[in-house]
Amino acid sequence: MTGNRNVFARSPQATRQSQDILMVGVGGQGIVLASDILGDVALALGLDVKKTDTLGMAQRGGSVTSHLRMGKKVWSPLISPKEADILLAFEKLEAARWVNYVKPDGIVIINNLAIPPLSISLGTQKYPVDKDILKSFKQRTTRIHLIDGSKETGNIGDVRSLNIFMLGFLSMLIPISIENAVWKQSIARHLPEKVLSMNMRAFERGREVATSVSL
Numbered sequence: 001m002t003g004n005r006n007v008f009a010r011s012p013q014a015t016r017q018s019q020d021i022l023m024v025g026v027g028g029q030g031i032v033l034a035s036d037i038l039g040d041v042a043l044a045l046g047l048d049v050k051k052t053d054t055l056g057m058a059q060r061g062g063s064v065t066s067h068l069r070m071g072k073k074v075w076s077p078l079i080s081p082k083e084a085d086i087l088l089a090f091e092k093l094e095a096a097r098w099v100n101y102v103k104p105d106g107i108v109i110i111n112n113l114a115i116p117p118l119s120i121s122l123g124t125q126k127y128p129v130d131k132d133i134l135k136s137f138k139q140r141t142t143r144i145h146l147i148d149g150s151k152e153t154g155n156i157g158d159v160r161s162l163n164i165f166m167l168g169f170l171s172m173l174i175p176i177s178i179e180n181a182v183w184k185q186s187i188a189r190h191l192p193e194k195v196l197s198m199n200m201r202a203f204e205r206g207r208e209v210a211t212s213v214s215l
Helices: 032-046 092-097 130-138 150-156 158-170 179-188 193-211
Strands: 018-028 048-055 063-071 084-089 103-112 142-148
Touching: 018 032, 018 092, 032 063, 032 158, 032 179, 048 179, 084 092, 084 142, 092 103, 092 130, 103 130, 103 158, 130 142, 150 158, 150 193, 158 179, 158 193, 179 193
Parallel strands: 018 084, 084 103, 103 142
Antiparallel strands: 018 063, 048 063
């Protein structure tokens, strides 16, 4: 494929010709892998892609973020506050940490999962309730999707496919006109054969859930 066609044709801001996506969560949720797959998809379309990842102190349980910017020409991998077109959050508290990065009327996708950090587990702080988390986002945008990704992937057979489920949901919202096959080819390049079938089901389920909500 080439980048000659307008791959941002569905975007309400097509003239901007770029898309900034911030993925956040905790270690062990496959955030970096998810952003690698998305970047691979964008490159397959001939887009310029820049990304950078930040890992938490702990291998599992620490904060993980991935900035990914794609467009006709991208100069920097970092997304600035109030500039993220989409925030894809794999955990609710991590979503709340990055609320100030969402642009006005941006898209927020939050997996309905709470993983309390050590400060909360020790009782020194309280985990925020859903209404407070959502309220912080509603001050910026009405395009908020709280989805049961962990439950859905558990029903499929393995919650470790959450990152691919989230990509499936995301694939229905990003304003680039790509075929399902492009996503599946990229997923297949990044995952071992023994878990590929299950992850493909997770990807399709994510797309199905996205079509069932008001986008």
